[in-house]
Amino acid sequence: MKNGTLYIFLLKGTYAYTADRNWENDVEVKRSGCNPNITRDIAYQLINGETGRNFNVILGGGRKMFLPRGQFDEQGQEGSRFDGLNLIEKWKQFKSKTGKSEYVWNRNQLVKLGEVQNLLGLFTDSHMSFDLDRDPNVEPSLTEMTQAAISVLSKNDNGYFLFVEGGMIDQAHHLTYAQKALGDTLAFADAVQRAVDITGRDDTLIVVTADHGHTLTFNGYAGRGSDIFGLAGLGEDGLPYSVLTYSNGPGYAYDKSGKRRDLREDHMGKKDYKFPVQIPLSRETHDGEDVPIYALGPWAHLFSGAYEQNVIPHVIAYASCVGDGITACEQDMRRKRRKRSYKFARPHRKN
Template sequence: AIGVVTTAPITDATPAATYAHTPFRGWQSDIDMPAQAVAQGCIDIARQLVEGEATPEVVLGAGLAYLKPEADGGRRKDGRDLVEAWRRRGGASTVVSDLPELTASTTPRLMGLFSNGALPADADRAPDSATPRLPDMTAAAIRALSQNPEGYLLVVEGAQIDSYHHANDPRRALAAVAEFSQAVDAARRLTDPADTLIIVTADHSHSLVLTAGSDRKAPLLGLAGADGAPNKALDDAPYPTLIYGTGPSPTRPQAVARADGSSDADALRSVAVPLSSAGHAGEDVPVYADGPQAYLVRGVIEPTYVFQLIRRALSL
């Protein structure tokens, strides 16, 4: 069985790579397809989610608009309702719309797309929100997929770690990291390391750095400093504890720390080189593994080696 879980639209690049083939990641719905591509038989990513050879049994995340027709508030011009098409494709299928329905589901085939675009930032989530978090979706996916006696492959993406770093938003990005960590914890609680291989990695890093010279009392999302006083650059201006290499923020923070040392985190974003969107960084990213054959994850490895590990674990 195959499952895909993400906080981004289910047709975004990482989840789509689980089930779709396309020369361009932007072809998420038929409205995004150029006429030449359609004439040559190319199919948008959302249709491949339902009609492709590797249709997932579990689909949880966002991007409902890419699967719904314009008449229902979606982005599809062809009139297809791909949610209903997915439901009809297999037996014992359930489509859920909120956290209570997700938690109550017991079927092996499960779809839940909880917003038209990306899911709301976990940092801004209301305590009584009915929108599932990444740990909730991960747990529900494992409950559904584990009903298959032949095993399963589950891809879980904390997509907003990347999207908020692109916006130079460390408060929301770091909250998304914590949310992803909780999803990993959920996966470990619900599986047995004797028969389940869990791999955690990333496709790239970002240019966020922790500046030197601050003591432990300095606010992580505020101005750098020690002994209650902000650090100063050579031009006598304060600077934040966290700084991005590139991105849409100004080159100087726009707020001064309050007397109690706190500050407006969203106003303290700072970059070395201003760009419309932060660029990725180039250093190696970590890869962790637990479970059968996890010992094969060691040293410096190529990205395609991770695929070979998954393939070996599934005996493909």
């Protein structure tokens, strides 16, 4: 790559060492029987951890995890921490020593952002909203956050690594909100497209993948032009089946007698409609299928075939010339040395 620029889309975090994904603040750690002064929570690690404190851009939700009890954020929501720490102020104090830094909490502040070296944006007190529920006057879109991040990071002559998650896709599937899940999938696709549009293929590697799939199924044989959120046809019991169903989850499709529910009586067009499932569960599960991976840019051809997920970071490290293993830059230097040694080698002479 020309300048080592690396851009990557993946799902899940890169900075926290934790035994429980719910340990977002010190209260949750203590509630589980651990000492939060020893077992640090996720928000604390993001601001103070060896990896997290070196991030130049942090954008997302969870504002109450960064504020102490008794202190309220810009929207009047109380903080959750018991340790009295204001991690937002901690970030401001630390980053002020490393360049111009800015903390933002709404969309307007983000889109009007000036020249900064460090950026922290916390737009909700907890999870970000589903894209179909998002208030565009308060919460930025994933595309807007992606563009802002690239704008800040691309000023680094040494290149950058950006990790973007469409995290609400997973949350919607767990609730069998198919319409919201696909809405956030489209929002994620828009963010990927924006990244493609504002970066160069000669020096930017973009990788898109997932950590798992869900039990959502696309059923046949719906007629041409059918609504994907509607009905596909009739089963042998004379009742309709939907184009989209889940194997399990909260949208159980049978009544107490074991007879399938007549979906024609449902309001399937609602964005929070729970799509039919076969097995009743409070939350839909992940599935066990392989997930795809797509890549564009330098060394994108290495992301092909079927392989274990732990291969991915090794290929990324190779392409971006970082880490302790063999890298593309190292191999390029070896090739150049071999060419020079061949060029200046003494020719063989016959006696």
